[in-house]
Amino acid sequence: MVYHFILLLLSTCTVVSDRAKAPRQPIDPTQHPGTGRSYRPRLRPRSLEDSTEGFPAMVNALEVMQSEFWDPSTSTWSAGIDWTRAVFSTHVSATLSTIAKYQAGAYQSEIATYFDEVVAFYGGENATSLTQQKYDDMLWVILEWLEAIKFVRYYSSVDSSFEGNHYVPEFAHRARVFWDLASQGYNTSLCEGGMLWTNQLAPYKNAITNQLFLTSSVGMYLYFPGDNDTSSSPLNSPDVTSASLLPMKAHDQRYLNAAIMEYQWLSTSNMTNAQGLYVDGFHITNWTSTTSIGTGKCDARDESIYTYNQGVFLSGVRGLWDATGDSTYLTDGYTLVHNVIAATGWGAKTSSAWAGIGSDGILRDFCDVDGSCSQDAQNFKGIFFHHLALFCEPLALDNQQAQDFVFTATAAKAQDHQSKCDGYAAWVRHNAQAAYRTRNQTGVYGGWWDVPSRSRPRQPVGASDYRNKGIPQNRIWRLPSHPVVSQDGMNPVYNGSSIPDPNERGRGRTVETQSGGLGVMRCFVQMEEKV
Ligand SMILES: *[C@@H]1O[C@H](CO)[C@@H](O)[C@H](O)[C@H]1NC(C)=O
Ligand SMILES: *[C@@H]1O[C@H](CO)[C@@H](O)[C@H](O)[C@H]1NC(C)=O
Ligand SMILES: *[C@@H]1O[C@H](CO)[C@@H](O)[C@H](O)[C@H]1NC(C)=O
Ligand SMILES: *[C@@H]1O[C@H](CO)[C@@H](O)[C@H](O)[C@H]1NC(C)=O
Ligand SMILES: *[C@@H]1O[C@H](CO)[C@@H](O)[C@H](O)[C@H]1NC(C)=O
Ligand SMILES: *[C@@H]1O[C@H](CO)[C@@H](O)[C@H](O)[C@H]1NC(C)=O
Ligand SMILES: *[C@@H]1O[C@H](CO)[C@@H](O)[C@H](O)[C@H]1NC(C)=O
Numbered sequence: 001m002v003y004h005f006i007l008l009l010l011s012t013c014t015v016v017s018d019r020a021k022a023p024r025q026p027i028d029p030t031q032h033p034g035t036g037r038s039y040r041p042r043l044r045p046r047s048l049e050d051s052t053e054g055f056p057a058m059v060n061a062l063e064v065m066q067s068e069f070w071d072p073s074t075s076t077w078s079a080g081i082d083w084t085r086a087v088f089s090t091h092v093s094a095t096l097s098t099i100a101k102y103q104a105g106a107y108q109s110e111i112a113t114y115f116d117e118v119v120a121f122y123g124g125e126n127a128t129s130l131t132q133q134k135y136d137d138m139l140w141v142i143l144e145w146l147e148a149i150k151f152v153r154y155y156s157s158v159d160s161s162f163e164g165n166h167y168v169p170e171f172a173h174r175a176r177v178f179w180d181l182a183s184q185g186y187n188t189s190l191c192e193g194g195m196l197w198t199n200q201l202a203p204y205k206n207a208i209t210n211q212l213f214l215t216s217s218v219g220m221y222l223y224f225p226g227d228n229d230t231s232s233s234p235l236n237s238p239d240v241t242s243a244s245l246l247p248m249k250a251h252d253q254r255y256l257n258a259a260i261m262e263y264q265w266l267s268t269s270n271m272t273n274a275q276g277l278y279v280d281g282f283h284i285t286n287w288t289s290t291t292s293i294g295t296g297k298c299d300a301r302d303e304s305i306y307t308y309n310q311g312v313f314l315s316g317v318r319g320l321w322d323a324t325g326d327s328t329y330l331t332d333g334y335t336l337v338h339n340v341i342a343a344t345g346w347g348a349k350t351s352s353a354w355a356g357i358g359s360d361g362i363l364r365d366f367c368d369v370d371g372s373c374s375q376d377a378q379n380f381k382g383i384f385f386h387h388l389a390l391f392c393e394p395l396a397l398d399n400q401q402a403q404d405f406v407f408t409a410t411a412a413k414a415q416d417h418q419s420k421c422d423g424y425a426a427w428v429r430h431n432a433q434a435a436y437r438t439r440n441q442t443g444v445y446g447g448w449w450d451v452p453s454r455s456r457p458r459q460p461v462g463a464s465d466y467r468n469k470g471i472p473q474n475r476i477w478r479l480p481s482h483p484v485v486s487q488d489g490m491n492p493v494y495n496g497s498s499i500p501d502p503n504e505r506g507r508g509r510t511v512e513t514q515s516g517g518l519g520v521m522r523c524f525v526q527m528e529e530k531v
Pocket of ligand 1 (some may be wrong): 126128129
């Protein structure tokens with residue numbers, strides 16, 4: 001184990017910071033409107049046949065997300081909801097890290113612009129509302145600000161003129177306050193452990209809340225820089241009257257302990273189905289009230305399968321490897337990724353039939369196919385790919401400048417991890433290509449990615465020669481409210497359907513489906529770019 005004990009000794013626990021003497025300047029969102037972009041939009045490639053096209057496609061997905069859906073006047077994605085916005089912000093920070101890693105010089109102004117929007121969202125985020133929501137809602141906020149901190153740290157190391165470190169104390173404080181709140185959902189009086197989804201409904205111990213607690217706890221151990229702000233408010237008003245917390249140091253063992261405790265519960269909770277996929281969660285048989293708890297056991301399982309329930313676990317076990325160097329954590333991750341890929345029908349006999357979590361080798365939430373996805377569900381697939389990308393980041397090597405407290409791998413171990421992840425690259429590429437084909441002419445991604453392979457544009461009986469004669473005004477091609485169909489023939493057309501573009505059904509293309517596109521594009525870029 002190659003821990004950096006010296007840093008542990010240096011980060012001594014000091015008593016109380018004197019906030020009254022030198023209150024920090026709160027972040028003023030109006031100073032970070034993210035308007036007046038000074039760069040020219042980059043060209044976006046027509047397809048993703050060539051691996052060099054992944055990077056501009058990823059940047060374009062970010063650019064479209066911000067130009068179409070970010071509202072500088074309110075410093076938020078106005079069409080989002082609190083938890084989906086926390087995920088968008090996470091994707092923006094993670095994408096900025098990826099841009100900085102491969103093309104920091106060429107994209108300096110984009111990085112500055114979009115980071116400004118992340119900073120603005122610190123003010124635009126409805127943190128007060130989130131403190132009263134379900135535990136999973138709170139936990140996304142932790143991942144969000146840890147991702148912003150990771151970006152600031154990385155970019156500061158490659159561009160010395162970047163001044164993002166100024167914001168890290170605010171980001172850290174919010175992450176810490178939300179961890180304190182959410183960790184109250186861990187409850188051993190039922191099911192011998194595990195997080196409750198919420199304490200406002202009959203107990204439900206579900207996959208996402210538990211996976212998020214795992215990932216956010218180990219993330220706090222690895223990336224949280226400490227916090228001397230003793231206010232219990234998640235806002236950054238220097239309000240000394242709400243001072244009630246103790247200063248917190250970096251790499252506090254409580255976070256790692258929580259992550260390991262959660263991992264142990266989750267991995268013995270019987271929460272995976274016969275295909276090795278995480279089901280949605282557990283109710284407790286015959287629970288009627290806090291004094292009549294029924295069996296008190298997690299024994300009534302909800303078998304629903306969602307894509308995001310297969311993702312957040314991956315970054316959690318990756319973090320546990322980084323923190324401990326115990327290979328069983330990575331092995332768990334490889335097993336889950338393997339199960340997911342298989343359950344999309346990928347392989348020698350790529351199947352068009354529903355295979356458990358997709359078809360044609362393409363990830364799908366069940367609701368995608370008939371356009372019935374809720375706002376929540378439209379956000380799921382991008383989350384899966386974000387966490388797969390985190391899982392597959394190269395392991396830190398002895399001879400690299402490893403971050404504090406990160407376990408460093410031998411060359412052989414790092415190579416083994418790289419090989420495993422290289423094995424997923426063709427599948428990720430296949431998914432990225434499918435997602436890319438769902439964009440409309442503005443570049444907004446659709447949510448049902450395997451549309452093209454299931455119903456490629458077929459020439460219906462009596463089809464018009466639209467390439468030569470223009471798009472006919474009929475119910476196959478047009479709807480009065482959606483007059484535009486893809487000019488490049490990439491979007492599918494249903495024979496006989498009154499809706500020409502399946503991704504316009506239901507909620508249609510939204511900031512959530514765009515965030516899904518961004519998530520898979522970033523994963524694709526990371527898989528293709530060899531460092
Ligand atoms: C924050 O959320 C609360 C509760 O949902 C709501 O009443 C309030 O209007 C929201 N604030 C903003 C700025 O949207
Ligand atoms: C907290 O305050 C102590 C004492 O001044 C300092 O050493 C430490 O770096 C501070 N931590 C953070 C995260 O600012
Ligand atoms: C795990 O859950 C399944 C589905 O509810 C159930 O059939 C099985 O008996 C459970 N296994 C254990 C060991 O509890
Ligand atoms: C749940 O309650 C019903 C009705 O009281 C009872 O018949 C059943 O055996 C209980 N189930 C379990 C698993 O305790
Ligand atoms: C665990 O959750 C149940 C259901 O919300 C609640 O009745 C019980 O008091 C909680 N126990 C602890 C120790 O928090
Ligand atoms: C298209 O729809 C028409 C009318 O519903 C039907 O007669 C025809 O067979 C369909 N063509 C194809 C290729 O599915
Ligand atoms: C693409 O979708 C977005 C979101 O639904 C919409 O605002 C935009 O107008 C669409 N673009 C075209 C060309 O239809």
